[in-house]
Amino acid sequence: MTASAPLPHDLLWLADPAAFVADCADHADRADCALPAWASAAWLAQAPLVVRRARADARGRIPVGVRGVTRAQRHAAWLPAAQVARAVTPRMIARLARWREHPRRALPALAALARAAPLLDAMRVDWGVAGSVGFSLASGLDLLHEGSDLDLLVTAAAPLAPPAERALIALLDDPRLDIQVGTPRGAFALRERARTGGRVLLKTADGPVMCDDPWLAPAARP
Structure with missing residues (x-):
């Protein structure tokens, strides 16, 4: 697990997938716990959970998203911190650079990453790989x-x-x-900032807000 609390887009592997699924089944009446049928223990033994942008709940559980094979298979859940066996950050995925030897590195998304990576490194910015590409590179599940x-x-x-x-x-x-550009206050889409010249929708742990400066405390909700 990372030394600090997990951040949005971090990938977390379960220590005991069967126990996590069983606990959710025991509380299937709670909307924040029940898992869909495709989120089986066998799947979660391979597939990491993705940290969502939200605050930990009253019990200190981590907000996570469960990803399946298809885009339609997404589910929000809450993860006890004790269940985290391993964590991988987007920055770690970028540093491992597994796309270079990926058997399907000619795929458009991986080819785009191969073009962008040296440019990003030359800019000396702190960057990482998220989304489906990051998930696939980190887990070895070719989706x-x-x-x-x-x-x-x-x-x-x-x-x-x-x-x-x-x-x-x-x-x-x-x-x-x-x-997506992450700031101490939240994160925003760079494409939107380029289009508006500055004003963006900032995703924060308390929900989205409109702001002119995403590095300052947001003041207005959309």
Whole structure:
């Protein structure tokens, strides 16, 4: 597990998938716990959970999303911290660079990642791979297809320097590539910032808010 609390987009593997599924089955009357049939112990023994952007609940459980094989198979859940056996961050996925030797590295999403990675490294920004590409590279579960998108995460504690922001926006010429910028207050879509010139919808742990400066405390909900 990571030294600090898991962050949105981190991938978490269960210590005991069967116990997690059984506990959810025991509380199937609770909407925040019941798992769909496809989220079996066998699947969760392979597939990590994705940390959602929300605050831990009153019991200190981690907000997570369960991913299945298809886009339609998504489910929100809550994970006891004691169930976390291993965590992988988007930044770790980027550093491992497993797309270079992936048997299907010619897929558009992986080819886009191979083009973008050296440019991002040259910018010296803190970046990582999220979404379906990150999930597949980290888990070894090959769920990618010709239409898969590439979701990247750039973490910036302070506003991006204008040259770096312009260079990142230039990467968005690839329509299948999306960049989310994480700030201490939340995260926003770089494509939206490029379109509006600044004002963005900031995703926070307390819900989305509109703001002109995503590095300052948000003041207005959409």
